[in-house]
Amino acid sequence: MPNRGDRGGSRTRAHIADVATGLFLERGFDNVTIVEVAAAAGVSKVTVFAHFDRKEDLLLDRLPDVVEIARAAVRERADEVGPVEAIRRTLLALAAERHGLSALAEGIEPFLRMIRDAPTLIARLRAFENEVEVALAAELASDRRFSGDGALLAALVVAAYRIVAVETVRRRLAGDDLGGLAADHRERLNRAFEVLERGTA
Template sequence: MPRTAERGGPQTRAKISQVATRLFLERGFDAVTVAEVARAAGVSSVTVFKHFPRKEDLLLDREIDAADILRSAVRDRADGTDVRASLREASLRLLDERHALSGVADGSVPFFRTVAASPALIARAREIAAELQQTLTVELDRDPRFAGDPALFAAFFVAGYGTVLVETARRLVAGDPADAVAADHRVRVERLFQALREGV
């Protein structure tokens, strides 16, 4: 194996993730081992675990992106901009871009089916949601411009956004037209933020 294949960095991480995702979607998460992913990506299992501490994170690899979006929505909003408005803008931007975190990205259905078929992936997704909730709580707690209850707000937002995503995934897997699902996704995001404005 060439030494260059073992070097770390974003390109190696991206290659491992792409290879793992292809294998998981083709054969199912539980049917593919980390050793098989490593061989297909041309790296060692040690290198895989260097970039992805858990097998589940090979497929659920957007937690860092999601955490960065939450932090930016709190930290980088203009003075006088409510955090609800900042999070709403970020959520709708993900939708408009058909970002993977929006749930409406092209090719999402095989991903959703793979996750739904694996108890390990479902459990990890719940852990990630809890970790993101904690991330948002910490950011809000540090922000003197936020006057509400950080933990309560973060719990409502993360749970609410997760509920929107699950329904979007359900409808796409059921075969509903993607444009109609995206439009309904937007409506439910707006309802979420209406509830956050009126209730938290």
């Protein structure tokens, strides 16, 4: 079984995810099997499952990045910066660079539409929200500079970002101008995190 942490394993994982995403976009998520993904990627079904726990993760392969981004924002912040502000700055930076995780990247409408139309993908995203919440709460609990309720703050942060992101995705799929939408996305992020900052001070 390949080591998920080595460079070759990372390349294999990325290759499988790219092939799977292409098949899903072409034929629909529910119309492609793991066996078909493995064959198209030139690997075995066992290799696919060595890198991905479930079919949904083949498409949502960037989700693990979210956990590390959230934890790093808290862990690597300057001493004078609180965790809410650190996460806000990180999310604004992702939006500014039109990162795929911000839902502001160019040309991702087909990807977003496929997620919207597949109940199993929506369910996976909802489960992943809990994973981010747990990971963020653990990071806050281990941070000696933070003395508040880490579980509560993590839940509020995840909920705040979900509300902003869902609206951004809705408007992307409705055909809103990306430039104006990006500005509104940043404004909503700022408002949401200002409320969090005041409420948790």
